Amino acid sequence: MRTKSKKENKINVVTLGCSKNVYDSEVLMGQLVANNKNVVHEDENDDGNIVVINTCGFIGDAKEESINTILHYVNKKELGEVDRVYVTGCLSERYKPDLQKEIPNVDEYFGTHDLPNLLKVLDADYKHELIGERLTTTPIHYAYLKIAEGCDRPCSFCAIPLMRGKHVSTPIENLVIEATKLAKKGIKELILIAQDLTYYGLDIYKKRALAELLTALAKIDGIEWIRLHYAFPTGFPLDVLEVIHNEPKICNYLDIPLQHINDDILKSMRRGTSHEKTTNLIAAFRKSVPNIAIRTTLIVGYPGETEAIFQELKDWVEAMRFERLGVFAYSHEENTHAASLKDNIPEKVKQKRVSDIMDLQSQISFELNQEKVGQVFKCIIDRKDGNYFVGRTEFDSPDVDNEVLIDATENYVQVGKFANIKITSATEFDLYGEPEKVKS
Numbered sequence: 001m002r003t004k005s006k007k008e009n010k011i012n013v014v015t016l017g018c019s020k021n022v023y024d025s026e027v028l029m030g031q032l033v034a035n036n037k038n039v040v041h042e043d044e045n046d047d048g049n050i051v052v053i054n055t056c057g058f059i060g061d062a063k064e065e066s067i068n069t070i071l072h073y074v075n076k077k078e079l080g081e082v083d084r085v086y087v088t089g090c091l092s093e094r095y096k097p098d099l100q101k102e103i104p105n106v107d108e109y110f111g112t113h114d115l116p117n118l119l120k121v122l123d124a125d126y127k128h129e130l131i132g133e134r135l136t137t138t139p140i141h142y143a144y145l146k147i148a149e150g151c152d153r154p155c156s157f158c159a160i161p162l163m164r165g166k167h168v169s170t171p172i173e174n175l176v177i178e179a180t181k182l183a184k185k186g187i188k189e190l191i192l193i194a195q196d197l198t199y200y201g202l203d204i205y206k207k208r209a210l211a212e213l214l215t216a217l218a219k220i221d222g223i224e225w226i227r228l229h230y231a232f233p234t235g236f237p238l239d240v241l242e243v244i245h246n247e248p249k250i251c252n253y254l255d256i257p258l259q260h261i262n263d264d265i266l267k268s269m270r271r272g273t274s275h276e277k278t279t280n281l282i283a284a285f286r287k288s289v290p291n292i293a294i295r296t297t298l299i300v301g302y303p304g305e306t307e308a309i310f311q312e313l314k315d316w317v318e319a320m321r322f323e324r325l326g327v328f329a330y331s332h333e334e335n336t337h338a339a340s341l342k343d344n345i346p347e348k349v350k351q352k353r354v355s356d357i358m359d360l361q362s363q364i365s366f367e368l369n370q371e372k373v374g375q376v377f378k379c380i381i382d383r384k385d386g387n388y389f390v391g392r393t394e395f396d397s398p399d400v401d402n403e404v405l406i407d408a409t410e411n412y413v414q415v416g417k418f419a420n421i422k423i424t425s426a427t428e429f430d431l432y433g434e435p436e437k438v439k440s
């Protein structure tokens, strides 16, 4: 019988998947700290004797990464390097019975709405009074703010509602308390996240209240940038565009996954929109906020996507010239509405379509970045990386968008602070620049 290690309890929280999982891990760690537990996030020494893995169950690759991470720590447990392994998050929510059978050496599996029970096995009590208290894992100057959980949308390809449940908005007053606490800690950039940001308020206020929330958050001293992620096209609240235009703290940036543009595919995807409506919506964004940076995400290889339909998508991407774009190959997910369709596009063709779209987007991004050469942009400096300081403009979100590289051998800028940077050159996805010379 393998004996319990002599180590003092140290809980290592490992997060996989999206920013919403990062947020949930931060809330878990905030609760553990409030219970005086010794907790770390993705400990580089990897010497925690208790490991909590917050998994992702979105699509094939993400699920595989989660399973490999579980196996990694179960293996460490069998070697006596870890005493207990707990698994939570979307993969666990979606596949608990199978996981319990396939990987029985995990101490316990928890769902996405199971925090109090997870805390109990970690010998901690759930503290209701800790509104917005969390241990942020992002750099000191920016943080995610999850404004709602779950999703009520019927998108055919998506398993998220199966894992995250129905849409639940967090009241404006709680979010203002949370954001104010973050600002007091030095957070300057708030990144608003949800499964569907634009659905905010429909459940608790019976109206779309994102614009109202933005106006309230913009009043908080210390917060200088507010960024919007995961908007949805159908029923998009146009009053949000007014707030983006009028309120300087709201970045001229909008992330809105559009997934596809062909009418038949959009219908099969149950997106509730059309080629024409989507194109008009993008035009409305550009008219209301002329220099807005629009980020979108597309799915290629969806059942029934013929070469002609794919060509329509490519032509549209070329015409729309999105500032930021990501693309996924369709993943056939069980228990989704699309699971009943025939996954009839070969994987090789799916991957070819992914690279075709990204080649197109690289060219568009290169051309758009050339237009920035010679201009000065307010940038937040995220880190020092080798010989470069690395920052972002208001048009760039962390980890997914362009970066501004400043030669650290020639220049000095302060990490965590804003600086005006003059762009001197650009590639597809990076800008190079130097601090703006202050005229004497």
Ligand code: SF4
Residues within 6 Å of the ligand: 151, 152, 153, 154, 155, 158, 159, 160, 161, 195, 196, 232
């Ligand atoms: S909006 Fe659609 S794609 Fe996004 S989480 Fe909800 S169901 Fe999934």
